[in-house]
Amino acid sequence: MDDKALLELVNVSVDFRGFRAVDGVSMSVKAGEIRTIIGPNGAGKSTLIDLITAKTKLRYGRIFFQGRDITNRSPDSIARIYGIGRKFQGPNVFGDMTVEENLALALSGSRGVLRNLLRSESEDARGAIDGILDTIELAGARREMVSSLSHGEKQWVEIGMVLAQDAKLIILDEPTTGMTADETYKTGEMIRAMSGDRTVIVTEHDMDFVRQVAQTVTVMNQGKILAEGGFEEISANPEVIRVYLKE
Numbered sequence: 728m729d730d731k732a733l734l735e736l737v738n739v740s741v742d743f744r745g746f747r748a749v750d751g752v753s754m755s756v757k758a759g760e761i762r763t764i765i766g767p768n769g770a771g772k773s774t775l776i777d778l779i780t781a782k783t784k785l786r787y788g789r790i791f792f793q794g795r796d797i798t799n800r801s802p803d804s805i806a807r808i809y810g811i812g813r814k815f816q817g818p819n820v821f822g823d824m825t826v827e828e829n830l831a832l833a834l835s836g837s838r839g840v841l842r843n844l845l846r847s848e849s850e851d852a853r854g855a856i857d858g859i860l861d862t863i864e865l866a867g868a869r870r871e872m873v874s875s876l877s878h879g880e881k882q883w884v885e886i887g888m889v890l891a892q893d894a895k896l897i898i899l900d901e902p903t904t905g906m907t908a909d910e911t912y913k914t915g916e917m918i919r920a921m922s923g924d925r926t927v928i929v930t931e932h933d934m935d936f937v938r939q940v941a942q943t944v945t946v947m948n949q950g951k952i953l954a955e956g957g958f959e960e961i962s963a964n965p966e967v968i969r970v971y972l973k974e
């Protein structure tokens with residue numbers, strides 16, 4: 728085991744009715760890094776994230792976070808006790824609430840606390856919300872209904888909600904799906920801004936985005952890790968080109 732790793736997967740596998748979607752993956756992510764995971768559709772990227780966040784129970788292997796064994800803990804303890812936050816593919820936000828209310832909700836964890844929070848102008852909460860609004864570049868839209876925002880802006884609100892949960896590790900599954908090139912670039916800058924204090928794992932298919940954010944790239948194919956390295960090294964790897972980049 729790597730003592731300096733924030734997250735360590737050791738030989739992790741899962742089967743769905745005999746089909747091995749994740750097959751013997753070992754991976755180590757350092758504190759403060761941005762790790763991108765790429766690979767063809769069906770490679771097992773989302774399933775790997777489901778295993779880390781305990782949405783899916785793993786069949787073989789172990790997962791360590793800050794040196795503690797978190798294998799098959801409940802999804803709730805993964806999120807709340809260990810501080811692993813996750814954004815699903817596609818926005819999951821409350822359209823009938825404002826941007827600010829969505830963030831306050833994520834900050835408080837319950838609607839009851841939300842009312843008090845917004846009414847009492849708790850300074851800590853205000854400060855946290857202002858900081859997140861700046862990071863997600865929606866300070867000007869704080870009182871707008873989320874339903875009126877663009878698809879890309881909704882994705883940013885959800886990134887903001889993950890930030891509000893004060894996660895140490897933030898996992899984003901294809902956050903730029905459906906975004907314009909400009910929104911995709913902005914999302915990359917946001918991810919760079921939020922790393923450092925936090926660790927980010929992001930799955931992606933847009934190679935310009937991967938070049939923009941990646942420190943280490945992990946390439947998956949058929950449930951396995953095909954290659955791992957810096958962007959230049961990965962883009963020049965003949966196997967990676969054959970199974971993924973030439974598409």
Ligand SMILES: Nc1ncnc2c1ncn2[C@@H]1O[C@H](COP(=O)(O)OP(=O)(O)O)[C@@H](O)[C@H]1O
Nearest residue numbers: 743744748766767768769770771772773774775
């Ligand atoms: N709950 C499930 N039941 C059965 N098969 C699944 C389930 N989740 C994912 N799979 C299969 O596992 C493989 C990996 O899927 P996924 O992790 O979504 O890939 P990716 O995110 O890399 O596109 C695919 O073949 C998919 O059909």
Ligand SMILES: [Mg+2]
Nearest residue numbers: 772773774816
């Ligand atoms: Mg996926």
